[in-house]
Amino acid sequence: GAVVSQHPSWVICKSGTSVKIECRSLDFQATTMFWYRQFPKQSLMLMATSNEGSKATYEQGVEKDKFLINHASLTLSTLTVTSAHPEDSSFYICSAHGTLLTEAFFGQGTRLTVV
Amino acid sequence: GENVEQHPSTLSVQEGDSAVIKCTYSDSASNYFPWYKQELGKGPQLIIDIRSNVGEKKDQRIAVTLNKTAKHFSLHITETQPEDSAVYFCAASMGGGTALIFGKGTTLSVSS
Numbered sequence: 001g002a003v004v005s006q007h008p009s010w011v012i013c014k015s016g017t018s019v020k021i022e023c024r025s026l027d028f029q030a031t032t033m034f035w036y037r038q039f040p041k042q043s044l045m046l047m048a049t050s051n052e053g054s055k056a057t058y059e060q061g062v063e064k065d066k067f068l069i070n071h072a073s074l075t076l077s078t079l080t081v082t083s084a085h086p087e088d089s090s091f092y093i094c095s096a097h098g099t100l101l102t103e104a105f106f107g108q109g110t111r112l113t114v115v
Numbered sequence: 116g117e118n119v120e121q122h123p124s125t126l127s128v129q130e131g132d133s134a135v136i137k138c139t140y141s142d143s144a145s146n147y148f149p150w151y152k153q154e155l156g157k158g159p160q161l162i163i164d165i166r167s168n169v170g171e172k173k174d175q176r177i178a179v180t181l182n183k184t185a186k187h188f189s190l191h192i193t194e195t196q197p198e199d200s201a202v203y204f205c206a207a208s209m210g211g212g213t214a215l216i217f218g219k220g221t222t223l224s225v226s227s
Contacts, residue, residue, distance in 0.1 A: 034215070043204060044204065046215075103164060105161075106158040
């Protein structure tokens with residue numbers, strides 16, 4: 001199946017700093033990418049929908065100025081957590097859809113720990 | 116918007132037994148229902164999916180059934196093995212590249 005690569009797999013940062021997470025579709029063009037957040041022992045919660053070349057659409061309650069999403073090409077979307085705080089510590093997962101693909105392909109996830 | 120309920124939250128079975136996980140959805144416009152297996156510290160992996168024009172789909176030991184009228188779908192795993200132990204999520208979407216809405220997950224434990 002199609003491959004989605006997410007990087008880094010884990011990151012530790014200091015409170016107040018920013019962290020960038022990359023999501024790449026390796027063998028298909030991802031017209032739409034989604035970003036999810038998963039707290040321990042909980043489900044995946046949709047944060048935002050990202051379409052190539054346009055602004056991301058954020059779910060209710062997700063701060064767009066804190067979670068910056070860029071989808072500048074058909075193979076790359078980035079999520080930047082700005083001014084991170086300990087409560088932002090979570091597992092962040094991206095998924096990608098291609099125009100010719102009917103299913104979503106997920107990245108490996110990024111474990112963010114803010115200290 | 117769509118809401119997906121999943122039961123049970125935990126399920127323990129003996130190796131070789133069957134396991135059934137059930138989900139209900141609220142939006143009748145949803146037409147795509149995948150099931151994912153997630154192991155600790157990893158992203159979800161698609162194990163089987165079904166679309167609204169089909170009532171049942173099977174892939175070896177795994178099957179999914181869909182009842183559109185009742186708006187529920189179920190995952191059936193037969194002849195369970197210890198390596199089936201993981202968290203399983205159901206999800207629903209309107210297809211066409213729209214976002215998946217996930218259930219809360221079921222932790223399946225298969226003991227040998």
